[in-house]
Amino acid sequence: MLCAPPQTLRPTTRRPLPPRCSGASAPSPSPSSGASGGIRRLVLNPEGRAKLDARPDRDFYAFPRLVKHVDDGFLAALTDLYRERLRPDTDVLDLMSSWVSHLPPELSFRRVVGHGLNAQELAKNPRLDYFFVSDLNRDQRLELESGSFDAVLCTVSVQYLQSPEKVFAEIYRVLKPGGVCIVSFSNRMFYEKAIGAWREGSAYSRVQLVTQYFQCVEGFTQPEVVRRLPSDAGGKADSSPLAALMRLFGQASSDPFYAVISYRNLKPM
């Protein structure tokens, strides 16, 4: 469903997303092989998809949470990665977004579309030109035109998807050929709302899981993995007195950073 934000929170330039134009096909509900964008196989079994809190996600996200879900070190690593991979004047979809943007402030885009479950959070996000609300655990279709985005981003949220195969097939569909999808995550989560395969997993298995989400859709490039662990500082442990002092007072960055990156069809040179 397309939603406009409450008037009081709505910036003057912000518009609800116009309806999808035409021709967008929903992903196959069952595994299919061969066709670009088709689902080759299912990654999760029923236990892997299950959440401890089975109530509708819309209820859980009914109230805005104007908090940051990961620490500044994580967010700095993410913005740096976006700086590296995103191009100016392109179309960006921020899937499962909220009130903060992690896009580099100095980069301007042609269009940034946000998606999430709480309209009030999305209305506060200063980088969004449009946004829409939809529950991806009820309906995985994105009301967006095929081949219309250069980048799809999903930050610290992939662990809540119960049908990731269909969502990743939709990401593939809305990306332009050569478009990039960047899925980032840490070790934090709303435990009751994370799927079983994530809750029960390790850092290694979660990276593998997201890698498989890409691999199960025909046509995504071989996923790349980026890791920045708290001890990393340009690849080396930061042993400076300042870093030691910050660690002592709990100020050091402690959220590990993982991103899995893949492109539709090909990685542009």
Ligand SMILES: C[S@@+](CC[C@H](N)C(=O)[O-])C[C@H]1O[C@@H](n2cnc3c(N)ncnc32)[C@H](O)[C@@H]1O
């Ligand atoms: C931990 S927050 C992360 C928000 C944002 N990406 C960020 O970096 O701050 C998880 C987000 O996932 C979204 N989400 C959770 N379950 C969802 C669902 N079933 N369908 C759509 N979005 C969902 C919520 O809107 C929520 O804002």
